Amino acid sequence: MTLAQALFVVALAGVLVAVVGFGFVMVSAAARSGGGSYLSTGLLRRLQRSPEERAEFNRWAFYAHRFTGFAVFAFLCLHIVDISLYTFAPGAFDEVHVLYGWTSMRIFECGLLFAILFHTFNGLRILAIDFADLGSRASRGLLTGAVVLTVLLGLGGSAVIMAPVFA
Amino acid sequence: MTEPSSKKIRVTVSRSDPGTERTFLVERIEPMMVLDLLIAIQREHDPSIGFRYSCRVAMCGTCTLRMDGRAILACQTPLEPDRDKVRLDPLAGLPVVRDLVVDMKPFFEEWARVKPYLEPVEGLDEPARIRPDSPERQIIDPSLDCITCGACYSSCGIADHKRDFLGPAALNRAMLLIADSRDAAGAERLDAVTASDGVDRCHYIYGCSAVCPKGLDPAAAIRRLRRWRLEGRPR
Numbered sequence: 355m356t357l358a359q360a361l362f363v364v365a366l367a368g369v370l371v372a373v374v375g376f377g378f379v380m381v382s383a384a385a386r387s388g389g390g391s392y393l394s395t396g397l398l399r400r401l402q403r404s405p406e407e408r409a410e411f412n413r414w415a416f417y418a419h420r421f422t423g424f425a426v427f428a429f430l431c432l433h434i435v436d437i438s439l440y441t442f443a444p445g446a447f448d449e450v451h452v453l454y455g456w457t458s459m460r461i462f463e464c465g466l467l468f469a470i471l472f473h474t475f476n477g478l479r480i481l482a483i484d485f486a487d488l489g490s491r492a493s494r495g496l497l498t499g500a501v502v503l504t505v506l507l508g509l510g511g512s513a514v515i516m517a518p519v520f521a
Numbered sequence: 522m523t524e525p526s527s528k529k530i531r532v533t534v535s536r537s538d539p540g541t542e543r544t545f546l547v548e549r550i551e552p553m554m555v556l557d558l559l560i561a562i563q564r565e566h567d568p569s570i571g572f573r574y575s576c577r578v579a580m581c582g583t584c585t586l587r588m589d590g591r592a593i594l595a596c597q598t599p600l601e602p603d604r605d606k607v608r609l610d611p612l613a614g615l616p617v618v619r620d621l622v623v624d625m626k627p628f629f630e631e632w633a634r635v636k637p638y639l640e641p642v643e644g645l646d647e648p649a650r651i652r653p654d655s656p657e658r659q660i661i662d663p664s665l666d667c668i669t670c671g672a673c674y675s676s677c678g679i680a681d682h683k684r685d686f687l688g689p690a691a692l693n694r695a696m697l698l699i700a701d702s703r704d705a706a707g708a709e710r711l712d713a714v715t716a717s718d719g720v721d722r723c724h725y726i727y728g729c730s731a732v733c734p735k736g737l738d739p740a741a742a743i744r745r746l747r748r749w750r751l752e753g754r755p756r
């Protein structure tokens with residue numbers, strides 16, 4: 355492994371630690387003072403029973419939106435640096451971009467794809483709530499659409515990303 | 522008719538003094554409200570438990586707490602017959618005074634910031650009325666009846682993180698006063714609610730509308746205020 359590659363791996367590990375740390379802080383703050391229903395087996399029963407309880411999906415979408423937003427932003431910071439290598443160190447750029455073909459990196463890219471897709475579709479959902487004046491039920495319908503699109507496009511994109519590994 | 526039952530329910534209560542008992546096995550009655558549960562604990566298990574209530578008919582907004590995380594009025598929330606355990610906590614995002622009792626000051630500070638009372642336009646013919654079938658009344662009526670219980674504030678996810686946000690109750694109140702043609706402070710209020718700590722802080726978590734014990738929809742009020750900012754308030 356070259357020095358440029360080692361530095362990239364260390365920086366990527368830093369990004370992952372930051373993302374996990376952000377998720378941990380967010381979840382513990384939500385559990386402490388988020389004001390939402392606690393996750394328990396009883397909650398599953400109540401979700402089936404009452405539309406008011408199902409409004410909680412909007413809350414979880416909010417947390418997922420923040421988490422995916424932070425994850426995409428953190429990686430983007432690193433990605434700007436590794437892309438900009440091309441302007442002043444093309445050799446290092448080539449070395450670093452070999453890493454994007456590693457299986458572990460491809461798995462990371464799949465996760466990133468899911469994060470980008472969810473953040474995009476959920477962001478559009480939030481815009482639609484204002485434009486179309488949508489209440490809780492309709493916004494949950496749109497959330498279902500956002501999740502379905504994320505899963506379908508994410509699986510399709512992941513198949514493309516992982517294809518060279520299985521070729 | 523209240524029926525005694527041989528069933529027991531396991532109640533876990535958030536206590537502020539670490540030395541006090543937190544879990545109680547309470548005899549069930551049918552039907553049983555959450556407030557009945559607390560009164561039973563106070564009478565039969567631990568008289569020192571701290572909780573608050575007054576009217577017992579969902580009018581005063583004093584008994585708000587969280588059941589399994591969700592803000593409720595203890596006096597009007599029944600325990601489902603098949604439930605065998607429950608967890609009770611104080612409202613989120615407000616300083617705990619003791620056990621289930623919180624200090625509502627942060628909530629009422631936000632409430633006060635929107636001038637939650639009518640400032641009459643000068644020269645109105647008394648009594649100034651808004652016709653029941655008028656569009657204005659259609660906006661105002663569904664948003665009345667707030668009992669300032671703080672359930673929406675606790676469920677907001679933004680307001681209860683102690684960020685600078687007016688919160689759902691204050692915004693709902695501001696919306697109905699802005700809609701009221703007898704009110705002279707509408708423009709000033711619209712400026713206040715569309716400032717950086719106003720409607721834009723809402724991320725449509727819908728916790729407020731989902732938990733409001735009076736069936737109000739503060740999220741709809743917030744969407745309306747955002748529209749009025751662009752289109753001007755209705756007149």
Ligand code: FES
Nearest residue numbers: 575576577582596
């Ligand atoms: S005791 Fe008054 S609202 Fe519950």
